[in-house]
Amino acid sequence: MSIDYRKLLNDEQYRVVTEGDGPCLVLAGAGSGKTRTLVYRVAFLLEKGIKPENILLVTFTNKAAKEMLARVETLNGNGFSGLWGGTFHHIGNFILRHHAHRIGYKRNFNILDQEDSTSLVKRLMQAEGLAINGLTFPKPSVVQSVISFSRNTNCEVVQSAQDTYGYPENVAIIMGRLAKSYEEKKLSANVMDFDDLLLNWLRLLEECPDVKEKYAKQFQYVLVDEYQDTNYVQAKIIEKLSDFHHNVLVVGDDSQSIYSFRAADVRNILDFPKLFSNAKIYKIETNYRSTPQILSLANDSIKHNLGQFEKNLKAVRDGGTLPVLLAARDEHQEAMLVVKRIAELTARGLDYSSIAVLFRSTYQSAELQLEMSKSGYPYVVRGGLRYFERAHIKDVIAYLKILANHRDELSWRRILLLYEGIGPKGADKMWQKIQGFESLAELMAGELVFAGKAGISWQKLVTVFRKMLKINLTNKGSLADAVQIVLAEGYEQHLKNIHEDYRDRLDDLQQLQNFLGLYNDLEKLLADVMLSEAFADSHENDRRTVVLTTIHQAKGLEWPVVFIIGLRDGYFPNNRNLEKANELEEERRLFYVAVTRAKDELNMLYPIRSFSYKFGEVYSNPSMFIKEVDASRYLTKEGSWGGKTFNKPWEEDDGEEVIYYND
Numbered sequence: 001m002s003i004d005y006r007k008l009l010n011d012e013q014y015r016v017v018t019e020g021d022g023p024c025l026v027l028a029g030a031g032s033g034k035t036r037t038l039v040y041r042v043a044f045l046l047e048k049g050i051k052p053e054n055i056l057l058v059t060f061t062n063k064a065a066k067e068m069l070a071r072v073e074t075l076n077g078n079g080f081s082g083l084w085g086g087t088f089h090h091i092g093n094f095i096l097r098h099h100a101h102r103i104g105y106k107r108n109f110n111i112l113d114q115e116d117s118t119s120l121v122k123r124l125m126q127a128e129g130l131a132i133n134g135l136t137f138p139k140p141s142v143v144q145s146v147i148s149f150s151r152n153t154n155c156e157v158v159q160s161a162q163d164t165y166g167y168p169e170n171v172a173i174i175m176g177r178l179a180k181s182y183e184e185k186k187l188s189a190n191v192m193d194f195d196d197l198l199l200n201w202l203r204l205l206e207e208c209p210d211v212k213e214k215y216a217k218q219f220q221y222v223l224v225d226e227y228q229d230t231n232y233v234q235a236k237i238i239e240k241l242s243d244f245h246h247n248v249l250v251v252g253d254d255s256q257s258i259y260s261f262r263a264a265d266v267r268n269i270l271d272f273p274k275l276f277s278n279a280k281i282y283k284i285e286t287n288y289r290s291t292p293q294i295l296s297l298a299n300d301s302i303k304h305n306l307g308q309f310e311k312n313l314k315a316v317r318d319g320g321t322l323p324v325l326l327a328a329r330d331e332h333q334e335a336m337l338v339v340k341r342i343a344e345l346t347a348r349g350l351d352y353s354s355i356a357v358l359f360r361s362t363y364q365s366a367e368l369q370l371e372m373s374k375s376g377y378p379y380v381v382r383g384g385l386r387y388f389e390r391a392h393i394k395d396v397i398a399y400l401k402i403l404a405n406h407r408d409e410l411s412w413r414r415i416l417l418l419y420e421g422i423g424p425k426g427a428d429k430m431w432q433k434i435q436g437f438e439s440l441a442e443l444m445a446g447e448l449v450f451a452g453k454a455g456i457s458w459q460k461l462v463t464v465f466r467k468m469l470k471i472n473l474t475n476k477g478s479l480a481d482a483v484q485i486v487l488a489e490g491y492e493q494h495l496k497n498i499h500e501d502y503r504d505r506l507d508d509l510q511q512l513q514n515f516l517g518l519y520n521d522l523e524k525l526l527a528d529v530m531l532s533e534a535f536a537d538s539h540e541n542d543r544r545t546v547v548l549t550t551i552h553q554a555k556g557l558e559w560p561v562v563f564i565i566g567l568r569d570g571y572f573p574n575n576r577n578l579e580k581a582n583e584l585e586e587e588r589r590l591f592y593v594a595v596t597r598a599k600d601e602l603n604m605l606y607p608i609r610s611f612s613y614k615f616g617e618v619y620s621n622p623s624m625f626i627k628e629v630d631a632s633r634y635l636t637k638e639g640s641w642g643g644k645t646f647n648k649p650w651e652e653d654d655g656e657e658v659i660y661y662n663d
Contacts, residue, residue: 003040005040010033018044020041022247022278023278024282025281026251027252027309029255029283029311030290031288031558032287032288032313033284035064037251038057039068039071041223042068042083042223043075052083054219054221056084056219057069057225058086058238059225061087064225064226065090088237089198093197095215099208105190109190111191112193112194114194117194118141121140121143124181124185125140134497136497137171138496138497143178146167147182148195149165151195156176157172158172195233202240212240216243220245222248223249224248225251228254229257232265246276248276254270255311257586257589259552260583285314286316287596290313292317294595294598295313297323297633298592300630301588301628305585307581307585323604324602324636325635327607328607329607329608330607334368335371338357338371352544352546355546355562356547356559356597357547357548358549359551360550360551360572361504361574362390363507366388368548369381369548370528378544379547388529392495392509394414399486400522402440403473403522404522406434412434415461416461421455433448434448441469443465464486471485479522482516484613510613510614514610516613518611547559558599559597561599561603562601563603564594567606567623568606569624571620571623572623573625591625
């Protein structure tokens with residue numbers, strides 16, 4: 001069966017498919033058809049007479065591998081049995097099943113899943129006499145995450161624990177010792193975790209020249225998808241496998257490398273031409289997704305990154321309107337503006353599922369989630385729990401619920417189980433005594449006595465509530481003060497020991513404090529929160545919903561209409577990412593990814609004014625990512641903002657003029 005490549009591919013894709021011998025770096029921009037290019041490249045090689053077993057196609061997900069192989073089968077028929085295609089881990093497992101004995105394992109090794117890996121670390125911690133409940137030392141799951149990250153970045157565990165995760169030296173040293181014991185235990189038990197499927201594969205290639213030669217000779221063509229997301233180990237594996245035939249073709253987009261927190265290293269794709277001195281570089285810049293106006297803004301933004309391959313996305317589509325920048329009075333109005341536009345769009349027949357709201361961090365969507373719930377619009381939070389359903393938010397809210405109603409048994413049990421020495425049975429006994437008091441004040445004034453560690457923990461809890469009871473909850477900001485007491489009296493340290501992403505969770509709680517600062521009525525606050533939670537359940541399985549998602553979760557997806565909220569200085573980019581150039585550039589790539597998710601309409605919003613628990617009322621400028629692009633790339637909503645009248649991109653069905661405040 002002959003394929004008409006010239007007819008089925010554009011010029012950029014055709015060159016890659018037909019000329020891609022030798023080391024090739026294919027820079028495939030957003031929406032440019034990179035999967036199509038890879039599939040046709042494989043089909044072209046098979047049609048040329050390359051045997052399937054001499055082709056290696058590496059992807060990052062099983063779904064991508066299955067999709068590509070199915071499309072190759074459609075193009076070539078059934079004549080490609082034996083082609084090596086799959087994820088790094090899938091292929092690593094297959095190879096290790098044949099050669100694990102060469103590096104000290106038996107070939108019938110078992111694979112540990114995430115839970116198994118954490119359980120093994122837990123046993124090692126117990127053997128050292130370390131607390132596993134997260135009260136005095138990071139939990140086993142956190143230790144396992146630190147070990148995993150360090151291995152995938154080729155960094156010492158002690159260094160990762162201190163520099164990346166922020167743990168003190170004494171804790172980092174213990175983690176290093178646990179990591180060594182962890183490796184020894186796995187070897188003696190003949191088990192490997194997911195990281196080992198890559199690390200031991202690389203060991204084979206480095207320590208067993210005959211094994212490396214076997215596969216380097218066999219794989220006449222090596223093709224890699226999403227190369228910008230590879231880590232140190234994966235890039236080294238590809239380098240070893242391609243050093244005989246040198247036919248290595250990697251496809252990716254450095255402008256979409258946004259996963260450094262998962263150990264992905266953008267330097268792999270940026271340094272590809274240095275590693276392969278005779279590498280050919282192809283650019284696929286024809287975009288089939290977005291309007292020219294959206295792409296113009298994206299191109300204008302990403303050009304400010306110094307560490308990149310210069311690209312210029314070109315739209316196939318005609319027409320379209322400029323993206324919109326909306327300066328909202330505050331976060332509440334920002335949410336209302338989004339809901340208002342959703343109402344306009346759906347009234348004209350657009351399906352809810354054609355709309356997505358993107359944000360840098362989950363906490364930025366708190367106001368919007370409340371407003372969506374109140375307005376009755378269906379929505380789903382992609383890739384995670386809704387803001388008020390997250391464990392750390394529910395923990396802190398539980399303290400407030402007890403302030404409002406000391407007979408709330410579920411909230412008491414939730415809080416009690418956070419403390420050392422209190423298990424389910426202990427919580428039962430405590431509750432039996434707690435419920436006998438007429439008020440929280442009476443309970444805290446009482447002299448309840450519990451034995452052992454539970455008694456010490458109860459006194460800590462009494463300290464928390466006694467301090468909270470001194471607050472006048474009808475004063476503005478008082479509810480935020482109550483949360484600050486919870487954090488200062490142990491909960492912040494609890495987060496650090498329990499979660500590797502504790503910094504993000506503290507950001508969530510800081511935003512909760514800012515949010516609470518707008519309330520002076522505890523009952524109204526709790527009612528609003530519970531409304532949000534109740535509404536979440538009613539749309540749990542409804543696919544026809546607006547998607548609310550972090551930008552990281554949105555990569556690879558697209559929607560006709562996209563909103564980006566919270567686009568203000570200090571939040572996007574986050575202030576923590578301004579100190580190092582590489583981190584700032586990744587933040588800009590994140591903005592680029594957000595912009596290029598939109599097909600037809602892009603709306604960017606930020607609040608001018610907001611309440612900060614630490615600083616009171618604060619005023620914000622738009623993100624530096626907006627200020628650095630040419631103002632002709634977007635429109636600003638009509639209104640009295642800075643005394644200037646702007647073009648009006650949105651239709652005003654009700655004739656309402658939205659008034660903004662100049663900062």
